[in-house]
Amino acid sequence: MPGRLRAPTGRYGGKTAAERQAERRRRFLDAALDLFGGAPGFRATTVAALSEAAGLSTRQFYEEFRTLEDVLAALHLEVNGWAEAAVLEAAAGAADLPLAERVTAIFRAYAGSLAADPRRIRITFVEIIGVSPRLEEQRLARRAGWVDLICAEAGAAAARGEAAPRDYRLAATSFIGSVNGLLHDWSAGWVDATLDEVVDELVRQLLGILRPPGWDPRG
Incomplete structure (x- = not known):
């Protein structure tokens, strides 16, 4: 049918949406291990600081975690x-x-x-x-x-x-x-x-x- 869009495959950059989500979550956890387990510690870390350390945005943080x-x-x-x-x-x-x-x-x-x-x-x-x-x-x-x-x-x-x-x-x-x-x-x-x-x-x-x-x- 002319002009019909193909159904999305759910892949971007060779990765599925679930794989990208798991990768983002992993990056946040790795960054948290550095900040919470080192300096400045959990109580002195902000969402913005954690997101920056993970190389991601605060919007992406709230897509993975509430707090x-x-x-x-x-x-x-x-x-x-x-x-x-x-x-x-x-x-x-x-x-x-x-x-x-x-x-x-x-x-x-x-x-x-x-x-x-x-x-x-x-x-x-x-x-x-x-x-x-x-x-x-x-x-x-x-x-x-x-x-x-x-x-x-x-x-x-x-x-x-x-x-x-x-x-x-x-x-x-x-x-x-x-x-x-x-x-x-x-x-x-x-x-x-x-x-x-x-x-x-x-x-x-x-x-x-x-x-x-x-x-x-x-x-």
Whole structure:
């Protein structure tokens, strides 16, 4: 039919609309990792500054996010997701190792994922705290996820006779506080130790919880 327009293909520059949207979102998150996880930090960053750092417009920002808090929430989940993926991979690879070696592999993976980029530690342990009730709920939910993981590992170790049988939830919650605090202080330069030394200390603490004095694996 003469003069009829072809239906749009949805591609521009070789990319679909969904691909372009994902690319924009990625650029905003990468810029936020720099600004929130470095200088000036989440509370001193504006939408205009983030958009400029991403090389995009504020209009494009509001096409992807409602507020800067939404960006921080997404970034916090992403950083935790990277650490979780590293931990699960390490746990799978160390499944047949003795308890001490398995725990070491898991915590080296967790600490290595966060310490690979100091911005990740700041997002996880500093910038997310106290922003809003919504983000506090998210932060505590992710923390609860790590507690669940420790409890699962502890329960599996107890079932194999490698650890004392008990309810580990309270101990795991306390231990997670030690993990986060020590990694934050190490990242801030307040702890004079290598990352391996930090991991070794955390492993010693966890093994002390799993194998308390007086516990006999023979029952």
